[in-house]
Amino acid sequence: MGHCRVKVHLRLRPSCRPSTAIHVDHAAHTIRIDVLKQHGGGPPKPYNDQMVFPFDSIIQSSCQEAVFEQCARQVVEDVLGGYNGTILTYGQTGSGKTFTMTGDTKAYAHRGIVPRAVERIFAEKVAKPEAGITVHVSYLEVYNEGIYDLLPQRRLASAVNLVAMEDNGLIEIKGLNKMHVNTEEEAMKYFFEGERHRSVAPHALNQMSSRSHCVFTMFVERHSGLRTLQEVTSSKLNLVDLAGSERLKRTEVGGTTKKEAMLINKSLSFLEQAVFALRQGLGHVPFRQSRLTTLLKDALGGNCKTVLIVCAWAEDFFLDETISALRFAQRVKYLKTSAVINKKADAANTQRRYVREISELKQELALRDALTGRPSISYDELTEETRSALRERIQAFLAEEAGIDSIPIENFKQVKELFCLFKEAQVSLRGELEKLLRDYGGGPDTFLNHSQHDVDINPGSEEADDEECVGELDKEGFHVGPVAPDNARPDLPTSPHAMLRAIRSPGLKYGEDTLLDYNKAPPAVAPPPNLWELDEDTRNEAFSEFKHTTDEGRTQDHELRTKTAELRLRKQTARELCTTVNDAKLEIANIKKVLDEQSKQSARVEFNNQGFDEQKYHLMQRFREARSAYQRGAQEFKEVKTDLELLQQEVRDCKQKLLESFFRWFEVKTQYKGDLQRLMTPLSPARIASPIGGPKP
Ligand SMILES: Nc1ncnc2c1ncn2[C@@H]1O[C@H](COP(=O)(O)OP(=O)(O)O)[C@@H](O)[C@H]1O
Ligand SMILES: [Mg+2]
Missing domain, CATH: 3.40.850.10 (Kinesin motor domain)
Incomplete structure (x- = not known):
């Protein structure tokens, strides 16, 4: 200038x-x-x-x-x-x-x-x-x-x-x-x-x-x-x-x-x-x-x-x-x-020059391909057949049925077409996701809150942690385990303890079975009154003897243990399902957060939608997987929960049966042998009238 x-x-x-x-x-x-x-x-x-x-x-x-x-x-x-x-x-x-x-x-x-x-x-x-x-x-x-x-x-x-x-x-x-x-x-x-x-x-x-x-x-x-x-x-x-x-x-x-x-x-x-x-x-x-x-x-x-x-x-x-x-x-x-x-x-001259340059470049390409042993490569417009073959390969790749090597990369025109086809796949997946979100009322959150899938699962809940074992507390009030406070139990003489320990069956491990007690609701069958005249250890010894020395006790104890073991296994399964479902729930929430963030960014910046958004595609894949895991887990949990309730009832029944048998055995044993009564110090009426932590016999 x-x-x-x-x-x-x-x-x-x-x-x-x-x-x-x-x-x-x-x-x-x-x-x-x-x-x-x-x-x-x-x-x-x-x-x-x-x-x-x-x-x-x-x-x-x-x-x-x-x-x-x-x-x-x-x-x-x-x-x-x-x-x-x-x-x-x-x-x-x-x-x-x-x-x-x-x-x-x-x-x-x-x-x-x-x-x-x-x-x-x-x-x-x-x-x-x-x-x-x-x-x-x-x-x-x-x-x-x-x-x-x-x-x-x-x-x-x-x-x-x-x-x-x-x-x-x-x-x-x-x-x-x-x-x-x-x-x-x-x-x-x-x-x-x-x-x-x-x-x-x-x-x-x-x-x-x-x-x-x-x-x-x-x-x-x-x-x-x-x-x-x-x-x-x-x-x-x-x-x-x-x-x-x-x-x-x-x-x-x-x-x-x-x-x-x-x-x-x-x-x-x-x-x-x-x-x-x-x-x-x-x-x-x-x-x-x-x-x-x-x-x-x-x-x-x-x-x-x-x-x-x-x-x-x-x-x-x-x-x-x-x-x-x-x-x-x-x-x-x-x-x-x-x-x-x-x-x-000059538009006309420029066009003429470009046409000439394109023709020269095409000749150059053909020569180079011939020299590098790729004479069959075409640089013409892609045909509809080529396009649909590429589409199939992309779909196979996205479905993880084929690797990246299955997608041919021969020339620039083809690469551009591949991008378009990836974009097509992305648009289709986005449509699918949007439909999904609409079906569930607006978004992954709504999906999670949908009543038909709403399962209150918490691995740390009281129910999940409340593992029951033989002789332990159950919900019906058959309380086994914690000992009632000292001031709440009858003041029993100490001598029968030694007596019972002395007569207990050989091989019976003391303390293997926990203490039976009646702190909560009473069993369906009333225990024999004289059972309450014994102290806790003595009662346990007697219970243990019944379970280990009598056929009836052994059978029922075995049955109870089997059911309890089964119950424990089911509870373990339920706990694992809880973790799976909650993980899926968390994953869905996280994906939702990322998708929301992406939408906000798209709104702020004129996002170039022409390119294939790989990250969004993976997010959608993960969302689908998490959703399936959630639905599967929720369904299984429902089934396991039903099993659990049945098993819990069966365990309660077994316990009841065992107790009834034990009470009967105890009555018969103390009636005919009489040695327990003889060994015991006669109780005052007042003591008998106020047994520990549960209903009076
Ligand atoms: N150099 C010149 N020789 C002869 N006549 C002139 C000359 N300059 C102006 N005139 C005459 O003077 C008059 C006014 O001139 P004009 O060019 O119209 O003035 P203005 O500056 O207002 O445009 C016209 O009639 C024009 O012919
Ligand atoms: Mg003038």
């Missing part, structure tokens, strides 16, 4: 009363205003020094052609070379801006910059047909702070106020008609059509004074012309004829024309402010203050080569306006723009 200074030229309008204060040095391209001299006719001048204003060139008494050559030619050539260009005419009203830009229709030689630029561009188009130059033209005016199309396609009752917008760093007028023109005549036809629509009004200084700023634009597209280069340059030439600043007293206008003049002055003042800000290097340049500055943004500091032609009336009467215009020109003179050649790709 090259920075280039805005070129500023001065054109002095020929006058029959030239100012003696104005001195032009054509060699040095400067104009000096000698303000010390007194001038007749004009107001008193406050200036007290000579002022020298340098320009790129000063045109005085030159023909229109010379003006074009000196000021405009280079910009037009640059536009043909792909740069954007702007030529502006600036100055007080009647100073010759329109004459410079448009020219005079009275003589062909008086034609201005616009027709000459049009002529040059079409001359190039004709001279270089291989460049395929295409031209479009537009014509607009900024009138009373509105932008209007001077080439409307339809005559509208009220003109449409257009909007200037910045597009890709360049100012664009939305809705402005751009006419495609093939010839110079066609372009000029549109130009004159626009001229007819321009707002003009007569006043004291100009019979055809422009009441608006006008911009005629030529859009030029040019191909490189070389087959090897596929570039197209796209540039535009803005030819701007500004409305002139007016001293209302001098133009002697009123009404609408006065209002127009005020708005013109205002917009020119904004232009000066923008130029001032640019010249001072201020951070903010108020381009948006007016339509004119918005339109000229590129020309004053953007991607554009710009030329300003300041028109001045070199008479003493207009010295103030002239000095003011010269000052403005000096500020503009130091502005820099950054013009670049506007290239864009």
Whole structure:
């Protein structure tokens, strides 16, 4: 990107009363205003020094052609070379801006910059047909702070106020008609059509004074012309004829024309402010203050080569306006723009190049495959058969029926297809999961809370831990094990203990069976009263003797032990099932948490759903497994629980039977042998009436 200074030229309008204060040095391209001299006719001048204003060139008494050559030619050539260009005419009203830009229709030689630029561009188009130059033209005016199309396609009752917008760093007028023109005549036809629509009004200084700023634009597209280069340059030439600043007293206008003049002055003042800000290097340049500055943004500091032609009336009467215009020109003179050649790709040529490149690459691939012994690989579009074969392999892989090696990876097209098929599988699984969640009322939590699966399982519960053994406590109140407090039992003599220990059967291990007691509910059969006359150890000894020495006791004890062992096993199974089901429950809850988290993340970030979400897929698999484990476990637990209840009842029955038999045996034994009674100290009635911790016999 090259920075280039805005070129500023001065054109002095020929006058029959030239100012003696104005001195032009054509060699040095400067104009000096000698303000010390007194001038007749004009107001008193406050200036007290000579002022020298340098320009790129000063045109005085030159023909229109010379003006074009000196000021405009280079910009037009640059536009043909792909740069954007702007030529502006600036100055007080009647100073010759329109004459410079448009020219005079009275003589062909008086034609201005616009027709000459049009002529040059079409001359190039004709001279270089291989460049395929295409031209479009537009014509607009900024009138009373509105932008209007001077080439409307339809005559509208009220003109449409257009909007200037910045597009890709360049100012664009939305809705402005751009006419495609093939010839110079066609372009000029549109130009004159626009001229007819321009707002003009007569006043004291100009019979055809422009009441608006006008911009005629030529859009030029040019191909490189070389087959090897596929570039197209796209540039535009803005030819701007500004409305002139007016001293209302001098133009002697009123009404609408006065209002127009005020708005013109205002917009020119904004232009000066923008130029001032640019010249001072201020951070903010108020381009948006007016339509004119918005339109000229590129020309004053953007991607554009710009030329300003300041028109001045070199008479003493207009010295103030002239000095003011010269000052403005000096500020503009130091502005820099950054013009670049506007290239864009030629779609047709690019397509041709790609087709050629693809064909070359295909040949390259075929050669490489032949050399590496894979001549059968196809790079064409996959057929429906290939696609369904791949789908089957993916399904087998996902079902863990086949390994990753079963999925062929031969070329990029196939890999892309595999991704699509994985995505398809993922979508299907997601649908399945969502259906599942819907069926269970919204989510894994609801699923878990569903009544039909709701099993209150807790391995640490009282029931699960309440392991019953022979002679231990059962729930019916047959309490075996803990000893009743000392103060709650009868005060039995100690001597029978020794007696019973002495008569106990050989081989009977003392303490193998725990103490029988009646702390809770009574057994169905009342124990013999004399059993209570014995102390606890003695009673246990007697019970043990019954169980180990009598057939009936042995059988019943064995039966009880078998049932108890069975019960214990079932309880163990139930405990394991509890763990399984609770693990599954926990797993489902965890998966739910992760899925929720993922959904939240998806909501926050635009998640790219095009890719296969492997993690989600595994989560769903785990969810399915956990759900199956939960359902299976819950069902089994139900069955085991029923078994447990039956077994518990059977154990209770066995215990009952054993106790009844023991009581009978004890009664018979003590009745016929009588030695126990004899050994015992007779009990007081009070003691017999208050047995330990249970119902009185
Ligand atoms: N350099 C010039 N040579 C001859 N006639 C000129 C020149 N400059 C301006 N004029 C004439 O002066 C009149 C006003 O000029 P114009 O270009 O319309 O002024 P404005 O600056 O307001 O656009 C026109 O009739 C035009 O022909
Ligand atoms: Mg004009």
